[in-house]
Amino acid sequence: MTSLSRALTIRLSLLGIVLLTAFVGAVCAFALITEDPAALRNDVTSQIIQQGVSQPAGKALQVEKTAGLLQIERNSPGLWYLVSDGRSVVEYAPELRPGLPIDIRLDGPTIAAQMRVGGDNALAFDVIEKDGNRIIVATGGGRPGWDLILGYFLWAMAWPTLAISVIFGLLIAGAIAMSVSYISERLHSAAEAAARIDPKAPRGLLPTEETPAELMPLTTALNAALDQIAGNMETQRRFMNNVAHELRTPLTVMRGRVDALPNDQMRLALTTDISRLTTIVSSMLQLARLHSSELPFEPLQLNAIARAVLADLAPLILDNGADVALEEEGERRALIEANEPTVRAAIANLVDNALRHAKAKSTIMVKVIDGAVIEVADDGIGIAASDRPQMTEPFNRMSPNSTGAGLGLTIVRDIMAAHGGTLTILGRPGGGTVMRLVFPPQETRA
Structure with missing residues (x-):
């Protein structure tokens, strides 16, 4: 069975991932388009150089030839760079270096700064903190590949992208929860309205005022x-x-x-x-x-009704040569809210069925339990468990030789449904059948 909520959640989640990916791609594309190409290349080159800068304690300033830096050196005939801590300098292709926008002090610290110059003589000038020292990194003429440029952008945007992803994810999750809740609420309202429809008169009563246009x-x-x-x-x-x-x-x-x-x-x-x-x-x-009118209900004692029905059926019981025993268990004065003629008809139908299928000279047992349950048991051949669900269908007789109309149990079933009760067909140890009627109980009346 497909869950609408789960399907909607999955689709909205996928949509959110696509939108977030598109947003990040658009930001990267915008940055690449609006950035000065030379300044962008120098910026990436400066970051690659900074990754290789180190100055262990008591040792001279070093610039490691990382794979990225070697790639830039191979692909950039006009590359130059300079790294200085104010006391020592590591320089590559000094003959290509133009005049710097500020003096490089070799005898003391330099203030933190960052400068980008575009145009024909584009350069990047950064002052960074490394191993507790302030270090100058200046470069120009670098031509890093697109793999390095994209890697730089992704790393530079990692934390902003993560923050945006978290915020965007929370918004999407909230939107999903609200959408699923709204749809579930509307479907639940429609289901409740459908459950309230009377099976006897299933008119079109599903609400349309607040129903979404899609439904x-x-x-x-x-x-x-x-x-x-x-x-x-x-x-x-x-x-x-x-x-x-x-x-x-x-x-x-x-x-x-x-x-x-x-x-x-x-x-x-x-x-x-x-x-x-x-x-x-x-x-x-x-x-x-039974189906065409509403039954008038009133408080009744099931025990009294059972005794009256058996008294009315006494001639029929005597003609069949059977005995009927009535047992009353539990609270005898309990009341049920019921329609007396139909309850009498239901009990009479069950007793009549029991007389038809009981053995000769046998005893039909009628038991009333707590004033809300009545059982009629016979010692006939019984009904197989697989056949019991069909026994309440119209014109379904218990045996081909039965003289009944096949409507008795159907009438009993519909009477119990009208009372909000149940008819249950059970087997009996040693053979026979037990017909059980269960009425909704009411408070005991003195």
């Missing part, structure tokens, strides 16, 4: 897509609701006519088919209603 096409496209999705969902819900309403009356009429048939075997087969169709239509209608 506006994406935001506009997402808003349009969300509006289209919401419209399609609304059309689908109306279709399911209308179909369910339209089918209920013909099924009721058909059931009455089937009950009047004289053939018992045919009547039983048709009654089973009509019952299954009626279950599917009722489930579709329940899903459509």
Whole structure:
């Protein structure tokens, strides 16, 4: 996954390096263009000579023939230079030396000075401190190569360039941090707005007032897509609701006519088919209603609802020849904020599923924990872990021989989503399935 912040940081850093390099190059080019060529060459020659000057304690003044100085001597037929400490003199090509602008004192110290003379008789005149002595270096006629000139410029500009680089780097780092922070803040705001969109009505609610112009096409496209999705969902819900309403009356009429048939075997087969169709239509209608309206919530006791649902299902439990046990653990008076009809429907669906898949003469275990969690466990064949995520999809039945509509767990899933809770399908040691509903808990009420 590509990080926008990292990519932006890398690109801005590279841009800063390019700009800094261009700035240093421009400064060097400007200095080379504006400098008098002869004065520049003499200045570089003076620096090369100064690198070789030494005067050990108690010894005479020396000028080492460095590689740079030897190169200049070979390439400069008009070169001359003079080095003096006021007592001794080291001179090269004195016959080429013109008259100096100041007298060289051989009997005492000379004041610190630096002088550059351009023109035909260009020369460089420096007074430097070396080994505790004040030394005069004068030269002219030098023709150093471009490698020495560039090296001199780079060395002379090393500390200013370093200072500029540090300041420029800090400015670039600050600009990068501010840019990344600004972009991240805008993206975070858009992500928060997207997270607040209701899945049941995903209208285009992404903000456009403070969205950067670069992100506006994406935001506009997402808003349009969300509006289209919401419209399609609304059309689908109306279709399911209308179909369910339209089918209920013909099924009721058909059931009455089937009950009047004289053939018992045919009547039983048709009654089973009509019952299954009626279950599917009722489930579709329940899903459509669940998605098309806001549920009114109120404080409820999950323990009491579970007991009431089991009492209502007592005839169905007896017909199946099964036993149902209710256990209540933890705080029994805890409250949940919920819609009672849909919570009852969710528990009833789970108990009905357990009755369909439990073994004969078995016990269905219903457990309420701390007034916010309810588990319905059976001892059937169970559901493989790899198949559990698909069990809440519409029309996905637990077995091919199931008589259900395949919508029960879908309804339970959507009911829990409307309550901000969860439906979890778990295995059971020794075989069977545990369906767990977890509601957001509320404070206990006396």
